[in-house]
Amino acid sequence: MQYSNPGQRWLRHATVEDIPAIEKVFAHARQVMAEGGNPRQWGTKYPYPEMIAADVRNGNTYLLVDNAGETPDATNGTFEAPELEEVRGDHERIIGLFSLFDGEDPAYGDINGAWLDNDPYMTIHRVASSGLGKRAASDIISWCMRHYHNVRIDTGPNNFAMQHILETHHFIRCGTIGVLDNQNPDMDESRLAYHRHDH
Template sequence: MQLRKALESELPQIWNIIQYAIEQRRKDGSKQWQDGYPNPTSIQNDYDKGYAYVMEEEGVLFAYGAVIFDIEPAYEEIEGKWLTNGPYLVVHRVAAAPEAKGKGIGTQFFKALEDLSLNKGVYSIKVDTNFDNAPMLRILKKLGYTYCGEVYFRGSARKAFEKVLLPKSE
């Protein structure tokens, strides 16, 4: 399983993964992603900015996420307190394909992000999710993310988490 930047030719497959995730959120009774976001324009923008990443194995896409090594404006005002104030990786729009169900792909995706972040010398990952996104909340708990408070996106509160990474010892 490999984490890598998405190819433009994969955008239709990525959109299918996102649509599957939107439907899963709806079936779970979640309000997240039930208002026309994300949409194909969101994914195209991720690609255009170099944020679009996929987990793939032998050409099969198992997960997608927007991986951003830049300041997230919504994270500048948190109701709570981040663990760190330095550079960080932020991940948005994480979604897993139907083929990934029950295979721990979300966990693998986040572990691969930790490696990517460390390789770039960035020792913090910040992420947010809806209060009712149980699968994401389970992944974040399992991987040791710390709840830091709430941030707001498009008028809605999101639970904000951070994980401080330790540099790899030589």
């Protein structure tokens, strides 16, 4: 699909060739979180290179992109909601990214609280913005909820921006979960657990 406005966004699966750019987006996201008072959600290392590569290789990573590389002012304005289109723009920019998983998440088995239900669900992980455009996380969450009706996600207790986005999109805070990461001692082990199920 070709978009008449280069600022129009779409989603596509990441490929191995995208990994260096993905790593830069995550580095930017860690910096923004640290500067915003949330340095311990991802620490200084997460997500790890082997994790990034596995997500891409297994088809779990999605990129939110536009084609405004030579016309950055084109991102100003209102466009159609992004959809999945497996095309690469000639002047493509990564606006944001995330990983999406189908099936039970091992980290979600033990919750201090209670999920909304035990029905099959999708899990969103590793949402990050490149800083090249606004509302990246909101576009990502909106797309997921347009296509999947039972979705879980977690975020750091100090990630107030993501908490606001999730609650704006009618996710319910269900409690806390723990994540143990021996590779990254400067990372918090506690996460807020969110769930939305549209019946």
